[in-house]
Amino acid sequence: MFIIGYDCITSSxxxxxxxxxxxxxxxxxxxxxxxxxxxxxxxKNRNLSTSAIKDQFISSLSEIFNNIVGRLSEDLKNDFSxxxxxxxxxxxxxxxxxxxxxxxxxxxxxxxxxxxxxxxIAKNAQAHFSFSCTLSNACSSSHVGVEYAQxxxxxxxxxxxxxxxxxxxxxxxxxxxxxxxxxxxxxxxxFDQLRxxxxxxxxxxxxxxxxxxxxxxxLKIDSVSSETEGALITRPSVNGHGLLEALHRxxxxxxKFSMPDFVIAHGTGTTFNxxxxxxxxxxxxxxxxxxxxxxxxKWSVGHTLGASGxxxxxxxxxxxxxxxxxxxxRTTAVDPKFEMNYFLSNEISSPNRRPMRRALITSLGFGGIxxxxxxxxxxxxxx
Amino acid sequence: xxxxxxxxxxxxxxxxxxxxxWSSRIDRWSQLDDSCFTFCExxxxxxxxxxxEKPQFxxxxxxxxxxxxxxxxVNSGAASPSKFVFTLPNICASVLFQLIPFSGRTxxxxxDHDSLRFALSEAEEMARGNRSCWVFANLRATxxxxxxxxxxxxxxxx
Numbered sequence: 001m002f003i004i005g006y007d008c009i010t011s012s013x014x015x016x017x018x019x020x021x022x023x024x025x026x027x028x029x030x031x032x033x034x035x036x037x038x039x040x041x042x043x044k045n046r047n048l049s050t051s052a053i054k055d056q057f058i059s060s061l062s063e064i065f066n067n068i069v070g071r072l073s074e075d076l077k078n079d080f081s082x083x084x085x086x087x088x089x090x091x092x093x094x095x096x097x098x099x100x101x102x103x104x105x106x107x108x109x110x111x112x113x114x115x116x117x118x119x120x121i122a123k124n125a126q127a128h129f130s131f132s133c134t135l136s137n138a139c140s141s142s143h144v145g146v147e148y149a150q151x152x153x154x155x156x157x158x159x160x161x162x163x164x165x166x167x168x169x170x171x172x173x174x175x176x177x178x179x180x181x182x183x184x185x186x187x188x189x190x191f192d193q194l195r196x197x198x199x200x201x202x203x204x205x206x207x208x209x210x211x212x213x214x215x216x217x218x219l220k221i222d223s224v225s226s227e228t229e230g231a232l233i234t235r236p237s238v239n240g241h242g243l244l245e246a247l248h249r250x251x252x253x254x255x256k257f258s259m260p261d262f263v264i265a266h267g268t269g270t271t272f273n274x275x276x277x278x279x280x281x282x283x284x285x286x287x288x289x290x291x292x293x294x295x296x297x298k299w300s301v302g303h304t305l306g307a308s309g310x311x312x313x314x315x316x317x318x319x320x321x322x323x324x325x326x327x328x329x330r331t332t333a334v335d336p337k338f339e340m341n342y343f344l345s346n347e348i349s350s351p352n353r354r355p356m357r358r359a360l361i362t363s364l365g366f367g368g369i370x371x372x373x374x375x376x377x378x379x380x381x382x383x
Numbered sequence: 384x385x386x387x388x389x390x391x392x393x394x395x396x397x398x399x400x401x402x403x404x405w406s407s408r409i410d411r412w413s414q415l416d417d418s419c420f421t422f423c424e425x426x427x428x429x430x431x432x433x434x435x436e437k438p439q440f441x442x443x444x445x446x447x448x449x450x451x452x453x454x455x456x457v458n459s460g461a462a463s464p465s466k467f468v469f470t471l472p473n474i475c476a477s478v479l480f481q482l483i484p485f486s487g488r489t490x491x492x493x494x495d496h497d498s499l500r501f502a503l504s505e506a507e508e509m510a511r512g513n514r515s516c517w518v519f520a521n522l523r524a525t526x527x528x529x530x531x532x533x534x535x536x537x538x539x540x541x
Contacts, residue, residue: 093453093470100453108450114495133501134493136448137473148490155512176456176467228441228473228489230480232410242486366468367477369489 001153001221002213003375004076004160005068006314008205009060010301011041015067019311020318022300026329026345028187029301030199033174038183039199040169041302046202050097050170057095057204058119061164064206065124068162080208083159086131088148089117090141091306093176094167094202101171120164131158138365139266140226141165142309143373146209147224153211160211166204167305174200182270188299190267190328191274191342193335198268201302205310217379219317222358225250226371240280243362243370247284250372259285260292260360260374262325263340264312267296268303273364274335280370281362282339292360293343299330309363313375316359320377323356384507386518386535390429394421396528403427409481416452416469417530418445418521419478425532426482433483436515438538442506443479443491444520445472446498451523479519503535510537 007015011029012022022029030039033048040048046056072080096112113134121129131152137144142165149161167173177183177200184197209221227246231237251257265277285291297308297315304311319325327345334342358376363369396417405427406412415423426432449472456466468474473491480486494501499520506516515538522531 096453100457103454103457108454109447109496111446111448111450111493111495111498113448113493132494133505136471136491136493137489138471144490147488151509151512151514155508157508172453172457172461172470175461176464176470179462179464179467181464226488227486228476228480229486230477230482230484245486365473366471367473367475368480368486369473369476 001150002210003219003221003317004208004210005071006207006317007064007067008203008311008314009043009064010203010311011043011201012301013044016314016318019301019315023297023315023326024324027300028330030188032185036178037185038174038178039185039188040174041199041201042169043202048169048171048174050101053095053097053168053170054116054119056168057116057166058123060204061120061166061206062123064204065162068206068208080160084130085127085160085162086152086158087121087129087162087164088145089113089134090145090163090165090310091134092136092138092141092167093173094169094305097170097172137226137369138367139305139308140363140365140369140371141306143224143363143371144226146221146373147226149209150224158211161209162206163209163310164206165307165310167307168202169200184269187330188269189330189332190269190296190299191278191334191338192331193333195269195271195274198270198298199302201304203301203304203307203311205307205314207310207313217377219320219375219377222374222376223250223253224371224373225253226369229368231368237276240276240283242368243276243280243364243372244283246370247280247372250374258358259288260358261354261356262292262319263294263360263362264316265294265296266363267298269298276364277362278338278340291341293325294340295325295328295343299328309361312361313373316361316375320356320359325356384510384537386537388536390534392425392428392532393524393526393529394424394532396421396530405482409478414465415478416455418452419469419475421530421532422475422479422519422521423482426479429534437485437487438515438517439488440509440514440516441476441485441487441489442502442516442518443473443476443489444498444502444518445475446496447523448472448493475521506535506537510539513539
């Protein structure tokens with residue numbers, strides 16, 4: 001499946017360009033939330049509030065969609081308007097703040113996702129979405145959304161699928177993560193030997209996928225796979241088995257597989273996430289003489305939960321376009337137990353000796369879910 | 384194409400004072416929310432599922448999302464980590480898979496009151512495309528302190 005367009009809104013500003021500028025310049029968008037002091041990266045003019053979450057979802061996701069469509073060529077716009085189009089909404093808990101604190105169970109008969117998705121579809125009625133649903137698979141929701149799109153395309157049920165994803169950080173999410181004692185109060189430093197936890201982040205993103213492409217070259221999702229295991233609920237298996245299984249399944253589903261040139265890891269900065277991720281990646285790349293550089297985005301824009309995967313896919317596309325990898329700017333000394341090649345900002349030279357054409361983006365979530373997605377830039381018919 | 388196997392049970396959410404027979408197979412069973420607890424109770428009586436050929440995909444269906452678990456977390460003072468983790472709908476899969484046992488691709492799919500019909504329709508479509516699927520649903524029941532647990536199996540061999 002082909003990537004036709006994308007955009008996002010993060011704490012660094014509106015548009016993917018703002019996110020990339022933060023990542024390339026080493027800017028951390030987080031603030032400390034009082035009185036606990038946990039780190040959160042808020043969208044502009046937001047704080048830990050409960051107001052108008054639904055409205056913000058609909059308006060921000062619509063802005064993203066309009067930006068994506070607005071950048072399409074006239075031929076693509078024309079094709080998009082005539083073909084079968086679906087939309088998949090990927091989210092977790094960042095959309096319930098409007099009503100959850102009111103405490104009346106009688107008002108809770110509806111799921112919180114459908115009203116947002118229906119509001120989005122109504123506001124963008126010109127797109128004539130013939131398929132829609134929500135997928136909520138914790139922090140791997142974006143990966144699972146694209147995995148579902150992969151199946152829909154494989155069965156020739158749609159021609160275009162818009163993946164939209166978002167979570168906004170309100171008191172519910174903040175207090176939940178605070179209760180788990182996984183929020184950092186200092187710098188978020190994934191894979192660092194002194195890492196102290198994750199920072200949360202508001203995030204909205206969209207990516208338009210097509211079953212086929214007539215372009216001479218473009219960005220393509222080669223494969224994606226998830227793996228849910230019956231393990232401990234808040235901790236992934238330390239040996240990385242679940243993520244390794246997802247990696248191998250995604251690899252084996254490609255007719256001709258090439259190892260990625262770089263990795264955008266989930267990299268939350270918690271003890272167990274980073275340990276599991278390094279274990280799985282080092283096993284996957286065990287036969288590689290030169291392991292690919294590993295980086296991440298959460299030190300800059302925070303952990304945006306259901307949107308985090310889509311933001312990382314967008315970042316990977318931009319790295320390939322720019323041929324410039326951003327570092328883990330807040331990580332100063334990699335945990336000596338780790339085996340992967342983490343790209344830190346104190347490295348002067350480019351981490352790659354080869355062009356960056358292929359990316360791997362990984363994800364881990366509560367509930368034993370792990371996911372891996374491979375994307376690449378390639379000429380049409382070059383597989 | 385219809386489901387080759389369906390099961391349905393009305394299950395009480397009230398936890399027993401002694402550990403249930405399946406408790407040793409579940410991480411911290413006493414902390415389970417209503418959805419996960421009733422899934423476990425039902426699966427224990429449907430233990431022949433363990434011997435069935437495992438599907439390529441599993442759909443988890445919670446038409447009211449995790450609203451009850453969300454409210455439980457808020458009512459506990461929004462400070463209980465064990466209550467917070469059950470506010471994620473996909474947590475049910477992790478609990479289910481400790482009992483089945485299973486690991487694989489899971490879609491926690493949602494479409495409000497239409498969630499179950501939609502998931503069954505999607506599972507049928509998947510089966511037409513030679514993908515075997517199971518659907519686990521956990522629905523609010525009209526009877527107090529109970530939930531409906533439902534199971535459906537689809538495959539191209541139907």
